[in-house]
Amino acid sequence: MRRINKTWIGKHWLTGQAIMVTAQDGSVQTVQETDQPAQRWIAPGLIDVQLNGIGGYDLNDTDLTIETVKKVVEVLHRGGVTRFCPTVVTGSKERMLHCIRTIANACDVDPKVAHAVIGIHVEGPFIASEDGPRGAHNLKWVRDPDWEEFLEWHEAAQGRICKVTLAPEKPGAIAFIERLHQLGIVASIGHTAASEEHIQAAVRAGATMSTHLGNGAHPYIKRHPNYIWAQLAEDRLWAGLIPDGFHLPMSTLKVMIRTKGSKAILTSDAVNLAGMPPGRYTTHINDDVILEDNGFLHLASTPDILAGSATPLHLGIQKVAVSGIASLGEAITMATKHPAELLGLDQEGIGTIQPGSPADLIIYDQHPDGSWTILVTVSNGETVYEYSN
Ligand SMILES: [Zn+2]
Incomplete structure (x- = not known):
């Protein structure tokens, strides 16, 4: 037609x-x-490289359905997002496989979903165990890199996994990153307590991204060297940055954007509670979280540990523009051209208008x-x- x-x-x-x-x-x-x-x-449609859910719809639900994936795409369209990486996070092997399979099936049956889904981002479970770097991921399900498990995801996804976030200091992580790189899948460093040497080894093995740089970190760390400086200084790494005003102080966000330049990527890391009323909620990946009136979302037990973002991408872009860190057009570029380049989509003209x-x-x-x-x-x-x- x-x-x-x-x-x-x-x-x-x-x-x-x-x-x-x-x-x-x-x-x-x-x-x-x-x-x-x-x-x-x-402008080009926005690209969100990390999204766990939105508008009450949770891509990590144990009972995730194709209908929920369709709803997520609908809500994203309202915020100008035309492409995204649905993100499946640390959990039981069964739950992760179910979510991956359901997202892939949704792409099979719905052309709108297929168009919107760039590929699936698997965040964890091969991440740091310790409090802080682990963020809100449930310790119970954190494990060491396992290529056999990856192959099960890969099959369930029908080849649609485009990005894996892992901690390079985990046993076997560097070889795992090499294999991802060989498959053309983005290896992203995140939820890590890595030394500078581990970060460099990951980059040599083919890692090209930092997942939400500056978050999934200890509240207090040695001033330097540390894993944040090491990733900030590494020109080969794109950096996903959450511009909701809570994950990073605006001064930190500004420095990270300036340093990363054409490799700075704005992403929402939104969870299903984005767009929901304030209150106390129980989620699948941890116990209780609290969504404050101002949109701040944190663990109920540990108020300084963030539990994902409740700010959709277009509002994060707006924060960058309103704060004067960049013009609105430049902030849009950090959520269109830059992520398209990370994912090799610029070859198809995605992330721009030409x-x-x-x-x-x-x-x-x-x-x-x-x-x-x-x-x-x-x-x-x-x-x-x-x-x-
Ligand atoms: Zn995370």
Whole structure:
């Protein structure tokens, strides 16, 4: 079925120049400057490389269903996210396999889900055991790297695993990273208490990313050297950064963004409680968590241990813009172009708007204080969300 030509006009997210974008069959055909007046802005659809759930829908539920995966995609479209890495975290082997299999099955049966899911991110269970680096992951299910278990995930995912977060100091982790690298899967360093030497060995083995750099860490560490400086200084590592204002103080976020430059990636790490009312909740990966009025989400037992983010990606981007760390357009680039480059999707024109790119777009209003309102989300040439107030 051929879809008719579609046209959008908006101000380019970085330059402010009005552009006209045409698309056919879900693919961008032309991008041209235009003299037509444009009030609204246009940018590529957002890419979230780490998402555990959102809007009450939990991708790590023991009873995860295809319907829930579809709902997650719908909620993401409202926030301008057109591509994401559903994240399956530390848990029993059975629960992890169930979630991985269900996400893969959802891709099989629903073209919208298949378009949105870049690949599955498995975060843990091969992470540090100690409090702090382990974050909110349940100690009961933390284990040593096991390639046989990975192969079971790989099969359940039908080859859709695109990223694994692990701690390089775990026994066998470096060989594990080498194997991931050979399969073209991103090995990401995270939830780690690694020495500088372990970080460097991981990078030599092919690790290309730091998962939520600065989080999944001890509340107090030796000032230097430490695993945060080591990853910050390593130019070969992209860094996932959570810009919700709680995971990192804005001053730390600013320094990390400046240091990582074109390898700084904004990600939500949102959990199912994102968008839910404040209160005390029980989750599958730990005991109780508390969602404060201001969106701060932490373990009930240990208020300085964060339990994932309750801030969707578009609001994190807004925090970066409002704080003055970057312009809104630059912050959008950290959640479009940069993650696309990490995942090799830039080859397909994903993460930008150019002829041949998939027609994944957002149209938005930009307000004087740096905040924004997403008005339209287009996925694969189809309007999948329109703002109404
Ligand atoms: Zn984490």
